[in-house]
Amino acid sequence: MRAxxxxxxxxxxxxxxxxxxxxLLLFPVFQELPxxxxxxxxxxxxxxxxxxxxxxxxxxxxGLAARRAERGTTxxxxxxxxxxxxxxxxxxxxxxxxxHDAR
Numbered sequence: 525m526r527a528x529x530x531x532x533x534x535x536x537x538x539x540x541x542x543x544x545x546x547x548l549l550l551f552p553v554f555q556e557l558p559x560x561x562x563x564x565x566x567x568x569x570x571x572x573x574x575x576x577x578x579x580x581x582x583x584x585x586x587g588l589a590a591r592r593a594e595r596g597t598t599x600x601x602x603x604x605x606x607x608x609x610x611x612x613x614x615x616x617x618x619x620x621x622x623x624h625d626a627r
Contacts, residue, residue: 529587533580540577541569 545565548554554561573581 544568
């Protein structure tokens with residue numbers, strides 16, 4: 525993932541929220557209830573990002589997926605993978621018979 529694509533996506537998402545918020549705060553009813561303007565601006569920003577920011581989102585998530593795939597091939601293992609390998613090794617190990625003659 526390039527930092528530029530993540531930065532572009534972040535800036536565009538902020539603009540999708542801040543521009544409608546600024547416009548809504550120009551209306552007198554929203555000047556008295558700024559929290560309502562923030563809610564409407566969040567809904568408008570979410571809608572705009574779903575409609576128009578699909579390509580920047582795909583660039584960011586594609587970069588993250590590629591980075592994760594590279595990290596997986598370098599030999600790093602997660603804790604769950606190491607735990608699963610330890611359990612498999614314990615199950616595959618030959619069982620020693622119990623020592624019944626010990627007194």
